[in-house]
Amino acid sequence: MTNASASPQKLFEAVTLGPLTLPHRLVMAPLTRNRATPEGVPTPLMATYYAQRATAALIIAEASTPNAVGQTYPNITAIHSPAHIAGWRRVTEAVRAEGGRMFLQIQHGGRAGHPDTSGLTPVAPSPIALPETIHTSAGRVPSVVPREMTAEDITSTVADFAAAARNAIEAGFEGVEVHSANGHLLHQFLGRGTNRRTDAYGGSVEHRIRFVVEVTEAVAAAIGPERVGLRISPWSTVNGMEEGDTEEIYPALLGALAGSGLAYLHVGYADPEDPVLQRIRKDWPGTLMANPVLPKDRIPDDGGLAHGERLLAAGADVIALGRPFLANPDLIRRMRTGAPVNQVRDAYMMYVGGETGYTDYPTLDAVG
Numbered sequence: 379m380t381n382a383s384a385s386p387q388k389l390f391e392a393v394t395l396g397p398l399t400l401p402h403r404l405v406m407a408p409l410t411r412n413r414a415t416p417e418g419v420p421t422p423l424m425a426t427y428y429a430q431r432a433t434a435a436l437i438i439a440e441a442s443t444p445n446a447v448g449q450t451y452p453n454i455t456a457i458h459s460p461a462h463i464a465g466w467r468r469v470t471e472a473v474r475a476e477g478g479r480m481f482l483q484i485q486h487g488g489r490a491g492h493p494d495t496s497g498l499t500p501v502a503p504s505p506i507a508l509p510e511t512i513h514t515s516a517g518r519v520p521s522v523v524p525r526e527m528t529a530e531d532i533t534s535t536v537a538d539f540a541a542a543a544r545n546a547i548e549a550g551f552e553g554v555e556v557h558s559a560n561g562h563l564l565h566q567f568l569g570r571g572t573n574r575r576t577d578a579y580g581g582s583v584e585h586r587i588r589f590v591v592e593v594t595e596a597v598a599a600a601i602g603p604e605r606v607g608l609r610i611s612p613w614s615t616v617n618g619m620e621e622g623d624t625e626e627i628y629p630a631l632l633g634a635l636a637g638s639g640l641a642y643l644h645v646g647y648a649d650p651e652d653p654v655l656q657r658i659r660k661d662w663p664g665t666l667m668a669n670p671v672l673p674k675d676r677i678p679d680d681g682g683l684a685h686g687e688r689l690l691a692a693g694a695d696v697i698a699l700g701r702p703f704l705a706n707p708d709l710i711r712r713m714r715t716g717a718p719v720n721q722v723r724d725a726y727m728m729y730v731g732g733e734t735g736y737t738d739y740p741t742l743d744a745v746g
């Protein structure tokens with residue numbers, strides 16, 4: 379751990395991440411924006427949106443499903459067909475042309491899915507429904523009981539993640555982030571409340587981490603561990619999560635993966651005072667990316683700079699920010715110069731199609 383007050387300049391120092399040299403330490407966190415086609419193909423509008431944000435040290439592109447049953451919501455992106463690869467290629471080329479770099483987050487929703495959206499009954503570690511309604515094209519509807527994954531489902535899902543990672547590389551991404559956070563499939567395997575299995579994938583902590591380890595190792599074997607990040611969110615109760623034994627899950631998981639040579643570990647909603655985060659920093663030998671807890675209803679006037687500095691002081695190497703990048707295409711310039719930041723204008727517009735609330739946030743130049 380470094381001293382308690384890292385120099386404000388450290389956020390703007392270069393750092394290596396896997397095979398990349400990042401020009402500074404402020405990464406765009408994955409943000410689902412539902413602007414793909416109904417089939418999950420990225421649109422030209424998405425290329426514009428990401429290219430506008432190319433001054434991020436790294437863009438982690440939004441959650442993309444590795445197979446049809448993993449789809450969470452309407453118009454989210456996917457990465458399991460040639461059309462998905464072609465659509466994403468337009469995006470990565472637009473970002474590269476602006477000097478940027480991208481990873482793609484791979485997310486399987488597990489029980490956070492609905493037949494009205496994917497056409498399929500969702501699958502999960504255990505047949506326990508999401509304890510809340512779920513967003514579909516017809517509005518919020520009651521969740522359905524997912525089908526318990528068989529051993530064959532587990533094997534094929536691991537293979538789908540590996541194939542999705544290969545597709546992402548073909549689409550021009552520098553690497554992928556495996557999504558094991560926020561109550562999606564991998565997180566559902568980790569948590570005691572969602573995983574009631576009695577086979578080798580359920581029960582003890584050692585069993586509950588197995589699926590996440592297998593997926594991560596398969597993805598690392600497919601594209602090289604230095605091109606793979608893993609996102610976790612210890613303590614998160616999003617999507618009805620009950621982890622049960624957070625203090626044991628993460629040391630066990632990271633112990634199993636510490637020697638894998640991954641590009642980074644990404645901790646969502648990271649609190650510098652959290653003993654689990656401190657333990658993670660001690661145990662994790664590689665790059666640690668941390669996403670601070672910003673106020674729910676307001677982006678701080680400094681864009682998240684002070685929150686980021688506190689996490690660097692607590693041992694993080696790289697900081698991921700979500701809403702500040704969403705509302706500020708030129709966030710880095712604003713943070714460097716202390717210029718005021720745009721607030722998210724209408725939270726509802728985060729998840730509906732079109733340019734409004736997406737590609738029309740002004741830059742400093744635009745406002746003069």
Ligand SMILES: Cc1cc2nc3c(=O)[nH]c(=O)nc-3n(C[C@H](O)[C@H](O)[C@H](O)COP(=O)(O)O)c2cc1C
Pocket residue numbers: 407408409410411440441483557559560609646647669670671672698699700701702728
């Ligand atoms: C509109 C929106 C979409 C999000 N989509 C994703 C996602 O696809 N994958 C993910 O891991 N987290 C997702 N998140 C969580 C963000 O990555 C981030 O952790 C969260 O917004 C907190 O960071 P912030 O305060 O800087 O926005 C999303 C958050 C928002 C607001």
